[in-house]
Amino acid sequence: MGGSWAPDVSPTSDFSLENLPFGIVTTPDDTSLHAAVAIGSSILDLKVLAAHPGTGLASLFPSLAGHEDVFAQPTLNAFAQLGRAVHREVRSGLRDLLAADTSRPEVLRDSPELREKAILSQRSVRMHLPMAIGDYTDFYAGYHHAFAVGTMFRGAQNALQPSYTHLPVGYHGRASSIVVSGTPIRRPNGQILLDPTAEPKQPITGPSRKLDFELELGCFIARPNKAGEAVGVDEADDQIFGYVLLNDWSARDIQAWEYVPLGPFNSKNFGTTISPWVVLADALEPFRTKPIENLAELQGYLREAKHASVFDIRLEVDLTTPEGDTTTIARTSAKNLLWSFPQMIAHHTLGGCPLRTGDLLGSGTISGPGGLSECGSLLEMTQNGKKEVLLYGMDARTFLKDGDAITLRGVCGEDGARVGFGDCGGRVFSASTTKR
Amino acid sequence: MGGSWAPDVSPTSDFSLENLPFGIVTTPDDTSLHAAVAIGSSILDLKVLAAHPGTGLASLFPSLAGHEDVFAQPTLNAFAQLGRAVHREVRSGLRDLLAADTSRPEVLRDSPELREKAILSQRSVRMHLPMAIGDYTDFYAGYHHAFAVGTMFRGAQNALQPSYTHLPVGYHGRASSIVVSGTPIRRPNGQILLDPTAEPKQPITGPSRKLDFELELGCFIARPNKAGEAVGVDEADDQIFGYVLLNDWSARDIQAWEYVPLGPFNSKNFGTTISPWVVLADALEPFRTKPIENLAELQGYLREAKHASVFDIRLEVDLTTPEGDTTTIARTSAKNLLWSFPQMIAHHTLGGCPLRTGDLLGSGTISGPGGLSECGSLLEMTQNGKKEVLLYGMDARTFLKDGDAITLRGVCGEDGARVGFGDCGGRVFSASTTKR
Numbered sequence A, B: 001m002g003g004s005w006a007p008d009v010s011p012t013s014d015f016s017l018e019n020l021p022f023g024i025v026t027t028p029d030d031t032s033l034h035a036a037v038a039i040g041s042s043i044l045d046l047k048v049l050a051a052h053p054g055t056g057l058a059s060l061f062p063s064l065a066g067h068e069d070v071f072a073q074p075t076l077n078a079f080a081q082l083g084r085a086v087h088r089e090v091r092s093g094l095r096d097l098l099a100a101d102t103s104r105p106e107v108l109r110d111s112p113e114l115r116e117k118a119i120l121s122q123r124s125v126r127m128h129l130p131m132a133i134g135d136y137t138d139f140y141a142g143y144h145h146a147f148a149v150g151t152m153f154r155g156a157q158n159a160l161q162p163s164y165t166h167l168p169v170g171y172h173g174r175a176s177s178i179v180v181s182g183t184p185i186r187r188p189n190g191q192i193l194l195d196p197t198a199e200p201k202q203p204i205t206g207p208s209r210k211l212d213f214e215l216e217l218g219c220f221i222a223r224p225n226k227a228g229e230a231v232g233v234d235e236a237d238d239q240i241f242g243y244v245l246l247n248d249w250s251a252r253d254i255q256a257w258e259y260v261p262l263g264p265f266n267s268k269n270f271g272t273t274i275s276p277w278v279v280l281a282d283a284l285e286p287f288r289t290k291p292i293e294n295l296a297e298l299q300g301y302l303r304e305a306k307h308a309s310v311f312d313i314r315l316e317v318d319l320t321t322p323e324g325d326t327t328t329i330a331r332t333s334a335k336n337l338l339w340s341f342p343q344m345i346a347h348h349t350l351g352g353c354p355l356r357t358g359d360l361l362g363s364g365t366i367s368g369p370g371g372l373s374e375c376g377s378l379l380e381m382t383q384n385g386k387k388e389v390l391l392y393g394m395d396a397r398t399f400l401k402d403g404d405a406i407t408l409r410g411v412c413g414e415d416g417a418r419v420g421f422g423d424c425g426g427r428v429f430s431a432s433t434t435k436r
């Protein structure tokens, strides 16, 4: 298929015509939050498109009849809730409008007036959280990460709990501190046990000395399930709106002291960064592949008819020092999961827990099988601070310093038809000095 | 001080003139959610009061000027966000309006027309969730419960982690499954390891056989804190809107198999019941007392100037069988906490986690020091199913049966001036039979 008539769609852009991810923007002409799609280095402002006299959203996208204000909302929740069949129709209609050989050139391609208002440079717009997130759940499906970290903390014998291969382990995260890419992240203060071997155990309170990132894939829920009603694993794909990259910032010293027996709390709840563009579930369909093989005898509710249940997304992590030197410290693939998102959804709802439109699921940290260059966290990469990661600029890290920025990237497909996420980045700044 | 002119304010009512808790109702004349206060066996409909020609909300409560629609909202969040000084003024103004010797008899007491519309029997209204709950955090501050359960699962030596006396342990709960008193609770299906000693460990999937309740006090946040900024322990009381009773329904068999290392998940996220009336923070002030003594050397951010930092609320748990026999199976006091809510808030925000208006904090299960009749869960009361609790009607329980109802009650103060919560109840019904 051909390319787009939109300006500056580089062959290496994450946002080819095959992608068309949705986001929430403010623009120089409209400072109220509203929806857009990304195309190359531009956006198509969907609120402007919908409001244009003579366009008629429902004539372009019949399934949006009665929902003409859906792109003027401050979040994508109303659109997400319409379900995958609607997302598919709208995305394919937008692909036609933006294609060089569009079947409706008069709507946008050959309408200079609308083009000037609706096609804006990404540099000129500001991105916001794409969804109102009611609940956020973080899973632990990255097998290589879970095994490496478990070994570090509990020894290879007890690295993984017996339940790990039987159910997708997850915990409830903090929705209020999820921020969009670009938001600065303050180093947390917390209780830390400096010497775990000393008795009696007396913690101190201060800035985390082991601030880390976690490379994850995030998944947004489209359709809610009713309280008390489980979602079948083979129906769960229909509940999914789309995907983002997710950095689950983690303070390892705070985590070590607090996490037994009820799980991570302040070590995680100070901030979670997501990429701003939601890559729709349909855009990732061509990149399905098999997950890590699970040798356990699975419970019926977790057995999938589809074998290619995860996505081969090329993932990278960049660390940029305060001096501005950038090093790619990790490369792996999003296929390195023991559990698929449909399995996570089936498990999450097994007991009747209601998922709502806009709820966010994290995959858990994704690391590859190939050693230190494939680690999705510094904890693994530095063996909990024992080894340094070497950086450009004659620098090195065990954990993150103030002024460091972490940027996650993820992309599928060939040049000219890439489906990528754009940057998921955040820079760390110094802890507060309030009374401790 | 004297009583209220409102009808049927029994001396044993939870809702004396000294209480005036806020809730969200629908009424025979108005099926849109809106605010009310409870007085005796009646409610005062605040939306009707505000809309009455000639009343003028801001003339009654000057601090509500510019917020005249605050009681027509579907939740109490907008009111909560106005802060404790406003809650205090409004509550004291309402107390005057409802007092037998009101200083403004013409407004309500002597206005038969408005009284008829605004004073309604509680039996005629329906109660709803009082707040939009962004995030829900459950703490574990009930020392006697934590010690007893820890002993059961990990032995007396390891009953409490070394961190337990240094920080208020908590974990993020599930906001989407919080329901108001009276909502039926479906027994969850889940993965269960029937024989934990057998190797290899192979779970089954089915309805929980160890369904339990947890007696807790819940606390709603009034004012948000900014991301990155901690709330000082002595300022934290000003962040609190009010309190409810909370039943953290728990499936002990699901919990045992899933909770290591990331904490409880499906064992808790199928439902949490709260009482419908929010008892404002000011209404509980007269009932302050000291918490359980903590012998650890506390970190500075947890040291409170106020010593009487918890509330002496008399708590009771009723179990009603499907046959309709009711037994009070536990009695204790809400003072049995090692940590106060201000300490929980100071800890929760230490790393900068933003609490938002409407966020809910649970105390953790509250048990007394006096043995089995003071237990806030069946887990403790039956020693994890080893002993039966005897019930009226020649019945007995280890864990909950389908058709059982649990009702929590809590009250402070003397007859004629009681400050209570009303019922926090829910009845269990059978698990779904979807494919497992």
Ligand SMILES: [Ca+2]
Pocket: A138, A139, A214, A216, A248, A362, A364, A365
């Ligand atoms: Ca994580």
Ligand SMILES: [Ca+2]
Pocket: B138, B139, B214, B216, B248, B362, B364, B365
């Ligand atoms: Ca609890």
Ligand SMILES: [Mg+2]
Pocket: A247, A248, A249, A250, A268, A269, A270, A271, A272, A273
């Ligand atoms: Mg996080």
Ligand SMILES: [Mg+2]
Pocket: B247, B248, B249, B250, B268, B269, B270, B271, B272, B273
């Ligand atoms: Mg619960």
Ligand code: NI
Pocket: A133, A134, A135, A136, A175, A176, B133, B134, B135, B136, B175
């Ligand atoms: Ni939430």
